[in-house]
Amino acid sequence: MALSRVSPVDEVTIESNDSMTVAAQPGFRARLRAARDLGNSAVTWPFALPILAVFVFLYLWPLARTLYFSFTDYSGWSTDVNFVGLANYVRVFGDPAMLQGLAFTLLFAFATTVLITCLAIPLALLLNRAFIGRTFVRSMFFFPAVPSAAILGLVWGFILNPLGSGALNSLIGLFGGSPIPWLSDATLARVSLIAVAVWAQTGWHALLYLAYLQAIDSSYYEAAKIDGASNLQVFRSITLPLLAPAMSVSTLLLMTGGLRVFDMPFTLTGGGPGFATRTITQSIIQAGIARGDFGAASALSVMFLIAVGLLVFLQLRVARHLEDRIT
Amino acid sequence: MMRRIIGKRHLGVVAAFMALATAAGCAGGTAGTATTETVETVETVEATGGEAAAPTELTEPVTISFLSWATEAVMRPLVDKFEEQNPNITVEFSWAPPVTEYIQALQTRMSAGNPPTVFMMAAENRTQLMQSGAVIDLTDQPFMANISEASKKAYSDDSGIYAVATNSWGGGILYNVDLLNEAGCTVPFPTWDDFVDCAHKLEALGVTPYLDSISEIPVMVSAMLGRRNVELGGNMDEQIFNDHTLTFEEAWTPVLERYQSLVDEGILSSASAGLSNDQVIQEFQAGRVAMMSTGSWQPGSIRSAAPDLNFSFTAVPGTNPGEGYWGGAVGPGYAISSAANDQERAAALRFVEFLQSPEAVEHDNLTQGSITTTLDYEPIVDDSLTELAADVRANNFYLPMVSWPRAQDILQTTATANLQRMVTGAITPQEAAASLDAELARVG
Numbered sequence: 208m209a210l211s212r213v214s215p216v217d218e219v220t221i222e223s224n225d226s227m228t229v230a231a232q233p234g235f236r237a238r239l240r241a242a243r244d245l246g247n248s249a250v251t252w253p254f255a256l257p258i259l260a261v262f263v264f265l266y267l268w269p270l271a272r273t274l275y276f277s278f279t280d281y282s283g284w285s286t287d288v289n290f291v292g293l294a295n296y297v298r299v300f301g302d303p304a305m306l307q308g309l310a311f312t313l314l315f316a317f318a319t320t321v322l323i324t325c326l327a328i329p330l331a332l333l334l335n336r337a338f339i340g341r342t343f344v345r346s347m348f349f350f351p352a353v354p355s356a357a358i359l360g361l362v363w364g365f366i367l368n369p370l371g372s373g374a375l376n377s378l379i380g381l382f383g384g385s386p387i388p389w390l391s392d393a394t395l396a397r398v399s400l401i402a403v404a405v406w407a408q409t410g411w412h413a414l415l416y417l418a419y420l421q422a423i424d425s426s427y428y429e430a431a432k433i434d435g436a437s438n439l440q441v442f443r444s445i446t447l448p449l450l451a452p453a454m455s456v457s458t459l460l461l462m463t464g465g466l467r468v469f470d471m472p473f474t475l476t477g478g479g480p481g482f483a484t485r486t487i488t489q490s491i492i493q494a495g496i497a498r499g500d501f502g503a504a505s506a507l508s509v510m511f512l513i514a515v516g517l518l519v520f521l522q523l524r525v526a527r528h529l530e531d532r533i534t
Numbered sequence: 535m536m537r538r539i540i541g542k543r544h545l546g547v548v549a550a551f552m553a554l555a556t557a558a559g560c561a562g563g564t565a566g567t568a569t570t571e572t573v574e575t576v577e578t579v580e581a582t583g584g585e586a587a588a589p590t591e592l593t594e595p596v597t598i599s600f601l602s603w604a605t606e607a608v609m610r611p612l613v614d615k616f617e618e619q620n621p622n623i624t625v626e627f628s629w630a631p632p633v634t635e636y637i638q639a640l641q642t643r644m645s646a647g648n649p650p651t652v653f654m655m656a657a658e659n660r661t662q663l664m665q666s667g668a669v670i671d672l673t674d675q676p677f678m679a680n681i682s683e684a685s686k687k688a689y690s691d692d693s694g695i696y697a698v699a700t701n702s703w704g705g706g707i708l709y710n711v712d713l714l715n716e717a718g719c720t721v722p723f724p725t726w727d728d729f730v731d732c733a734h735k736l737e738a739l740g741v742t743p744y745l746d747s748i749s750e751i752p753v754m755v756s757a758m759l760g761r762r763n764v765e766l767g768g769n770m771d772e773q774i775f776n777d778h779t780l781t782f783e784e785a786w787t788p789v790l791e792r793y794q795s796l797v798d799e800g801i802l803s804s805a806s807a808g809l810s811n812d813q814v815i816q817e818f819q820a821g822r823v824a825m826m827s828t829g830s831w832q833p834g835s836i837r838s839a840a841p842d843l844n845f846s847f848t849a850v851p852g853t854n855p856g857e858g859y860w861g862g863a864v865g866p867g868y869a870i871s872s873a874a875n876d877q878e879r880a881a882a883l884r885f886v887e888f889l890q891s892p893e894a895v896e897h898d899n900l901t902q903g904s905i906t907t908t909l910d911y912e913p914i915v916d917d918s919l920t921e922l923a924a925d926v927r928a929n930n931f932y933l934p935m936v937s938w939p940r941a942q943d944i945l946q947t948t949a950t951a952n953l954q955r956m957v958t959g960a961i962t963p964q965e966a967a968a969s970l971d972a973e974l975a976r977v978g
Contacts, residue, residue, distance in 0.1 A: 283641040284659070285666030301976055304947065368813055369805035372822060391808030391958060477749055480807040480954040493947065499641070499662045 277505035284499055295506035305507065307482040308490045315401060316465030320458050322405045323412050328450065330409060331416035348410030356407065360474030363403045393483035396476050400484050404471060412457050419453035455526040462522055466515050487511050596877045597624040598651035598885060601640060603632040603866060608901050616888045623881045633658055644668060651874045651882045654866040655689055655697035657936045658943065669696045669869040670879065677887045682907040684929040688864035688936060697867025700890050701904035704862035704926035705753035705829035711844040713741055713824040722858060723851040726792065733801040736824045743801050744825045747811040748954050751934060751946065754827035756861030757850035758789045760932025771937045782970035790956065790963035797957050807954035819843060833916040834903050846918040860922060862931030941977045948973040
């Protein structure tokens with residue numbers, strides 16, 4: 208991305224009242240602008256204070272407290288708080304449930320990001336075409352994003368019920384198939400969970416891509432058509448490059464959402480069977496609330512925050528790099 | 535561009551300053567609060583022993599707060615009755631649903647230095663509440679004479695009794711009477727082998743003989759562990775946790791092997807690992823499943839959903855006749871905050887005394903279907919619970935999470951996860967039992 212540059216030496220000629228020409232010293236113009244910006248800031252800062260207050264009290268303060276608690280034995284029940292150094296961090300690394308939770312959380316985040324992106328772009332292209340009932344179809348695809356993930360988890364729990372009486376297994380039974388242990392087999396439970404998440408979010412992300420698609424100037428397509436470009440060439444040379452910013456936004460949302468996922472796995476599988484679909488967020492909540500181990504939960508939160516920050520930073524760098532290459 | 539850069543710099547400086555100030559203020563504030571309140575807590579705890587036993591006269595109108603986990607619709611008549619009998623005491627009622635949300639609400643209020651005067655102590659928070667000195671000792675209160683021994687034991691440690699529980703729940707095998715009659719089964723099952731024979735007969739009828747949800751430790755496993763506890767002298771968990779003369783692997787393996795034999799013999803589906811309790815109940819209500827293990831809270835909802843279903847409870851059988859046992863635990867108990875002042879404490883004691891009176895206990899029994907355990911009231915229970923209720927009132931039940939002296943939540947999570955892995959064939963019963971030893975060693 209090109210940045211505008213300011214000349215290192217600002218030379219300004221000012222004509223004075225007595226017609227004397229003054230050659231301003233280097234930097235004079237910049238200082239003049241800085242003084243003007245300061246004046247503007249004085250006016251604009253009060254307007255930013257409410258959101259700053261929200262940011263401080265709802266983000267910075269809890270973050271600082273979490274960091275503080277991660278070095279203590281705070282239980283949430285007693286105000287008798289003792290400093291324990293890095294003991295909580297050491298303990299978290301020794302928890303097999305946490306490590307499995309970390310593995311599944313990463314798998315879930317990567318798998319949903321890739322699958323949804325691969326499905327949402329073609330879907331957006333389809334929804335961008337003119338056909339009868341287009342608005343209705345768009346609404347249908349958007350609908351799964353409306354109910355809460357927890358409700359979707361409960362509903363899908365009945366659909367994927369591993370017994371023969373489960374909705375999907377009943378359907379399979381009609382064709383003579385045996386019940387499939389969707390949620391009671393570790394691998395199938397992971398696959399089921401990722402599939403439900405993809406089903407729930409693809410429509411929403413397709414509409415995001417659709418919004419970007421509709422902003423593409425039609426003259427590009429007309430020119431390509433005149434030049435005799437094939438559909439694939441049009442997609443690769445026009446649509447995909449111009450969708451690159453949308454992909455950055457979509458994958459960022461998917462990755463951050465996937466890393467902090469809690470409600471759908473919790474309601475669909477409860478983290479099981481075993482620890483197969485347990486997520487990091489579930490571990491944090493369980494340690495903090497149910498176990499009264501705020502110190503360990505805080506340590507886990509801090510490490511997770513750092514890990515998410517790094518992942519998102521890397522993802523943005525990669526997305527930016529790909530965006531530059533495509534465009 | 536320069537204007538934006540200057541703006542960002544200002545923003546950065548201010549944000550950094552605010553972040554540092556906030557962090558510093560937060561850390562300082564918390565530390566200060568912690569120190570101050572620690573002293574208060576210690577003073578309160580030290581003062582608790584004598585003051586709790588000696589009733590304080592109420593000299594002026596007083597307001598106490600009560601965080602219930604029964605809904606307001608259930609508790610309001612009792613609160614109104616109490617206020618009517620004690621016109622100078624006002625009870626501020628609030629409610630949170632059990633269990634996780636309740637614990638979260640209570641924890642939040644305690645962290646904020648605003649604990650309710652009266653609240654519920656449960657298996658899930660009893661250790662933290664007792665160890666932190668957040669509750670007063672009720673050992674010497676006259677009304678404790680009306681409380682069952684199991685209830686006293688559940689909410690006590692070496693230093694005293696800290697909550698008053700007026701009910702317990704029990705659980706065993708819930709069975710479809712008509713299906714078992716059709717199969718020619720004898721209930722109660724004299725022995726485990728009779729239970730297995732019955733399951734095979736049901737299988738021959740084309741019915742799923744037995745189903746469990748392993749979303750937590752199944753009641754059947756709890757009941758079998760209860761029998762195992764009796765075999766090991768009645769102090770199995772003390773031997774594991776305190777004496778270190780026994781391990782989970784030694785104590786639990788025979789029980790888990792027997793449970794796993796149900797899967798190996800095709801009686802219990804490995805799908806249990808992915809089923810919720812509601813899903814199993816629906817199968818039972820639809821007559822597709824003949825037996826399941828559950829608790830005494832279930833009959834009311836089953837009678838509403840399937841009024842024609844003929845069902846009853848029976849104990850989980852042992853190896854020999856007469857060794858049947860029940861799963862179960864003492865219900866949540868009423869506790870009083872140690873942060874309450876003398877007047878509030880006196881009013882709270884009067885409120886707790888009222889809540890264990892026959893009048894209040896009868897209300898709990900009739901509106902909630904609870905198996906009440908106070909000595910001066912005989913509960914009325916669903917027909918299916920007659921045998922179970924008698925044993926529950928005689929304290930013949932067991933639940934590992936309640937019996938464990940510490941690390942209840944993490945051990946329960948570990949046990950549940952490894953039971954799921956066991957029934958799906960990922961690990962053996964011995965490995966599942968040994969995983970608890972490893973977890974206990976890790977958490978200390």
